[in-house]
Amino acid sequence: MGRWGNDARGRLEAAALALYAERGFEQTTVAEIAERAGLTERTFFRHFTDKREVLFSGAELLKTLIVDGVEDAPPDAPPMAAVMAGLEAAGAFFQASVPHSRQRQRVIDANTELQARELSKLATLSAAVANALRGRGVGDPVAGLTAEAGILVFKTVFGRWIGDAGPHDWSPLLWKTLGELRAVTASD
Amino acid sequence: MGRWGNDARGRLEAAALALYAERGFEQTTVAEIAERAGLTERTFFRHFTDKREVLFSGAELLKTLIVDGVEDAPPDAPPMAAVMAGLEAAGAFFQASVPHSRQRQRVIDANTELQARELSKLATLSAAVANALRGRGVGDPVAGLTAEAGILVFKTVFGRWIGDAGPHDWSPLLWKTLGELRAVTASD
Numbered sequence: 320m321g322r323w324g325n326d327a328r329g330r331l332e333a334a335a336l337a338l339y340a341e342r343g344f345e346q347t348t349v350a351e352i353a354e355r356a357g358l359t360e361r362t363f364f365r366h367f368t369d370k371r372e373v374l375f376s377g378a379e380l381l382k383t384l385i386v387d388g389v390e391d392a393p394p395d396a397p398p399m400a401a402v403m404a405g406l407e408a409a410g411a412f413f414q415a416s417v418p419h420s421r422q423r424q425r426v427i428d429a430n431t432e433l434q435a436r437e438l439s440k441l442a443t444l445s446a447a448v449a450n451a452l453r454g455r456g457v458g459d460p461v462a463g464l465t466a467e468a469g470i471l472v473f474k475t476v477f478g479r480w481i482g483d484a485g486p487h488d489w490s491p492l493l494w495k496t497l498g499e500l501r502a503v504t505a506s507d
Numbered sequence: 508m509g510r511w512g513n514d515a516r517g518r519l520e521a522a523a524l525a526l527y528a529e530r531g532f533e534q535t536t537v538a539e540i541a542e543r544a545g546l547t548e549r550t551f552f553r554h555f556t557d558k559r560e561v562l563f564s565g566a567e568l569l570k571t572l573i574v575d576g577v578e579d580a581p582p583d584a585p586p587m588a589a590v591m592a593g594l595e596a597a598g599a600f601f602q603a604s605v606p607h608s609r610q611r612q613r614v615i616d617a618n619t620e621l622q623a624r625e626l627s628k629l630a631t632l633s634a635a636v637a638n639a640l641r642g643r644g645v646g647d648p649v650a651g652l653t654a655e656a657g658i659l660v661f662k663t664v665f666g667r668w669i670g671d672a673g674p675h676d677w678s679p680l681l682w683k684t685l686g687e688l689r690a691v692t693a694s695d
Contacts, residue, residue: 399691431627438626439619464663464684465691471655475648496652497692503587503653504689 328366330356335373336419339426344370344433374423374433377412378440382447384408385473389451398457402448402469403493409473410489413480421481445470472496516554518544523561524607527614532558532621562611562621565600566628570635572596573661577639586645590636590657591681597661598677601668609669633658660684 334355338347349370353360367373388408392401413420427433449466457465476492522543526535537558541548555561576596580589601608615621637654645653664680 399693434630435623435627438630439623442622442626460663460667460687461691464687467659467663468688468692471659475652475655479648499648499652500656501689501692503649504656504685504692505587 327356327358327362331358331363331366332373332376332419335370336422336426339374340422344426344430371433371436374426375436375440378443381409381412382444384412385444386447386451389448390454392455394455398452398455398461398465399468399497401452401455402465403472403497405448405451406469406473406476406493407490410493413477414489417481420477424481441470441474444473468500472500475500515544515546515550519546519551519554520561520564520607523558524610524614527562528610532614532618559621559624562614563624563628566631569597569600570632572600573632574635574639577636578642580643582643586640586643586649586653587656587685589640589643590653591660591685593636593639594657594661594664594681595678598681601665602677605669608665612669629658629662632661656688660688663688 331352335347335352338351338355347370349360349363352370352373353363356363367376385405385408388405389401392404396404427437445466448469449462452462452465453459472493476489476496479496480487480489480492519540523535523540526539526543535558537548537551540558540561541551544551555564573593573596576593577589580592584592615625633654636657637650640650640653641647660681664677664684667684668675668677668680
C-alpha cells in the first residue's frame, strides 16, 4: 500500500495534517489524530513515536533517495553533478504528494520549534551528502561546500516548487536554481 | 567596559562558558554560574533571561553589524559584493574573542538543542540580509538566494576560522571561500 493509500499509517498522516492545519500543531493531541483516522492511539504509537514524527517520518527515505542518487552518479561526474543527480532523484519523493507537501509546510511555517526541526533535518541531509561525496573520493573542503550548496539549491527549489504558482517540473527547476546560485556568487 | 572586561556581564559569560565546557550545558545551573562569577543569581537574571541566552546574546549585535555593512555598501555594489561587505564587518565581532568563540562552539557542538538554536540564528540572519538587499532595490529571487549564499559563506568561514589551524585573517578567508563556492557550483 502506497504512502497515501487506505492503510493505517497513511490515514494517521492525513488526519494529523488536517488537524494541525485546523487547530495548530500545539493544540492537537494524539488521541484526536487517532479518532479522526478512525483508529486507536495504540495504532498511532505503532507507527509514530509522537505527533511531531508524523511530520518528519519521511526524512529517512528522502535522505536515502538523495544519497543513493549521489552514490550512483557516473564515476566521472564532478561533485556538483553528482549532488544534482541525488536531488533529481528526490523529485519522485515529492511529485506524488504536492497537496501533502504544501499542507505540511504550512504547519511547519506556523511553529518555531518545527522550523528548527526542519533546519536540523536539512543539516543532517547536508552532512550525509558530504559523506557520500567523500565516498566518491571528493576531498574537503569541496565535499562539504558542494553538499551545502546542493542543500541550499534543494531548499530553494522546494520552496518554489510548493509555492502558489507551482508546482513546476522538479528537474528543470533544480538546474535553473543552480544557475541562479552560480550567478549570484559571481556578482562581486 | 568591553565585552571581556571586568564587568558583571563579562564575568557571567566567562563563568558560564567555563562551566558548560567542564560539566556540559545541561548539567550547569544558573546558581553555579553566578557563584563562579562571584555574583548573585539576581544579577545573572538582570543580564540574561536564561542559561541558553548566555550563548546567543551576541546574535543581535552580529546581525546589526552584518545588516549595517550590507546597507552601507556603495550603492552601485552588486548584491553579493554588498553581502560580502556585511560579512567583512562581522570580522571585528569575532576578531576580539577567538578563545571565547572556540569554547562557545565546542559547547554548542556537544548539544543537539543548542545546534538547532544556532541553525535558527543563521536562518534569522539570512532573512535579515535578504531584507537589507531588498532595501537596496534587489528583487527576488536574487535577494533571497544571495543572502543564503552569503550565510553559507559565513558559516563555512566561521568553522575554518575557529578551527585548530586558525585563526586566519577573516577577510581573505571570506573571499577565498566565496571563490570556492563559486567554483563548486560551476562543476557540473
